[in-house]
Amino acid sequence: MTLVTIRSDGSSLLEGYRRTVGQRTLTVLERVARRLKGHRIVMVNSTSTGGGVAEILHRLVALLNELGVPTTWEVMPGDARFYGITKTIHNTLHGWPGSLSPEDRDYFHEMNRRAAERLALDGDLVLIHDPQPAAIVAHRRRPHQHWVWRCHIDLSRANPEVWDFLAPEVTRYDAAVFSHVAFVPPLPIPAYLVPPSIDPLSDKNRELSEEEEDALLDPLDLPSRKPWITQVSRFDRIKDPSGVVDAFLLARKREDAHLVLAGGTADDDPEGAEVLNEVQTKVAGRSDVSVLSLPPDAHLTINAMQRRSTVVLQKSLREGFALTVSEALWKRRAVVASAVGGIPLQVLHERTGLLVRSIEGCAFQITRLLRSGELRRRLGQAGREHVREHFLHPREACDYLAVFARLIERGI
């Protein structure tokens, strides 16, 4: 099946958001949605599980439907060869070395052509997420449809050869949406900035009782008396798990603590197991570091782990947006994160968290936070309010609807 069915327990998402974020935030969203009554939206990406995009789509699609804007979600089918090619595209667009052979390019186009035939792309507005299905647009058939490409990754250091391969496809769209201004390449189509968001109602972010936390964390056998320094991320070199270990070991010389590196791998990331193995080898024999490979549905465990952490890290070398930062801020955690990608939008230095640019800087800020409960509380409280305003699903839904409303009004 290519169509993702959104499971619902029958409860109202809007009602849940109203309780969590307040009616104020929803009023504008509900009003923008009214403008799109009578229009249908189709979302397309390459996986229904694992990774931030799939997580966002699960809720966003349900929310838009509840707002009265019929929305469906199609997943592009792929195979190991295709995912290998799209992983190369992903990595090279992030600036890592690599290239595509002529055969890879042909296969990419062929898989996109097949997807265009197979998927139900009959909405008035089609929102394609990320590079994997980007070339489907070449096969758009219905007139008067509006096609938007949503790029979740950092293109600021994109390999020019690979971007030149993708750019002709992107220019076929009516508009593009990026998470951060630095990611926007020169394009002849309108390019809007829409940061992604987290879901305060999801298992990963909802409030947990102490008993629930205990029940979720006890099986992990983590030390309960030491402060936890935690990074939750896919096992991916871009997330720099090795640098996290180095920073922790430097900080550990000053303050006692325990490092938790927790993550999983996404369906479309063939390198995950290799990176996990590297990290496990690096910390072998250490009792103050726990490396946890979690299944894709371990949302509640991640939630509990973040809530129990004293400091949450996101020491990425490159980032699209790093939603784990907003997740931690929403839970009032003190965050130390690299000043890359979309992180500085979430972490306002010394206001909602601490930004770092090196392993030493990361170690310094970890130590500082371990020593000051007052600093942790101040940053955590401000971080939660910042996320409430800017990085929750209702705001992102509102931005998409406004982009669509603009395209329709201007007849683009």
Place this chain on the structure above:
Amino acid sequence: MPEPFELHGVVHLVRPIGYRAHDLESLRVGIAGASAQTLFYHAYQPQLRYSAVTDLPPDDFSAWVNGVVQDRETAERLSFAVQHRAGSCAELRDALVQVLLSVPEKARLQRAAPDEGDFVFLEMDSVAVETGRYASDSVELMQHLAEVEPVVIFYHLVEQPWLDPERPSLIHWVEKGGDRRLAEWLRLSLMSGLPLEEGRRRLMRRWRQSRLGRSVAEATASPEHERREAGRRAVAGLVRRITQSEQSDDPGHDS
């Protein structure tokens, strides 16, 4: 009073205009040629972007000159130009350009950002949305302003008067209704440059205090049992406010 006033919210769609500044000279050129929407976004939209914080970060121009170019003096003077709230786009543009021109040309070219630190000029495209709220007089208006999302206040008191000064604004409507004092307060709150929530709190406090005298005068004409009941309600309200304030001071309390 004139016709009821409809309050609007707005969604700001933001997009790069394709121009980047690398040094103070290219920043000057960019500002000199920027649209009103671009200047407004970088100078005043941070007031909405960081509406919940108590110490508002500086405008985008000063933040870049300070944090990236690291020219503290020019950054301070740009901050002042923005905070001083030049009344129109032309005035603001002129004020910012003058600050940059006061730096010698050679220094303007030398004071540059490191690689990948360019200032990217953005443009704000406002999609206005109805809130379904109408005010028929000042009292109703202030009730709405106490409850609406910050973007509604920002749109009516900051954005619309600045970007579209020819169009009758909320303040004009209040003036037309004869409440000149409230109109002046709204105008002042617009110019304060405070974080929006703090500006709203101050405006509401002023409004409530101004209503106190009128409420007392009206109450003296009421029968004794009604006055006593009103007194009980006032004390209960006071207790509620004190309790809420104590809870919001508690770091563990999520308000």
